[in-house]
Amino acid sequence: MITKELVERINALARKQRTAGLTPEEKEEQHRLRRQYLKGIRGQVINALNNIKFVEDEGSCSCGQSHRQHTHRLPRGKQGSCGCNCHQHEPKDPIH
Known part of the structure; x- marks a missing residue:
């Protein structure tokens, strides 16, 4: 699930990466959080596609x-x- 805290942490790590660089632990955390974010987006897309109703099906x-x-x-x-x-x-x- 995508939360405000998840997005804020991803953005904080991205900012730090551009300025000071990331430690190996932070790089791993960033990778893990990005995977979690993408999983949430994919879930939302799949859910939206599963809820599509075709008008043609109703004659x-x-x-x-x-x-x-x-x-x-x-x-x-x-x-x-x-x-x-x-x-x-x-x-x-x-x-x-």
């Missing part, structure tokens, strides 16, 4: 609305004002 049209949400009426065989051309509706159904 939506190219306009982004589900077939049940459409309220505009169409003449038979015409494309909807939303640009939907999904062909999911029965030809006898005047509601798109």
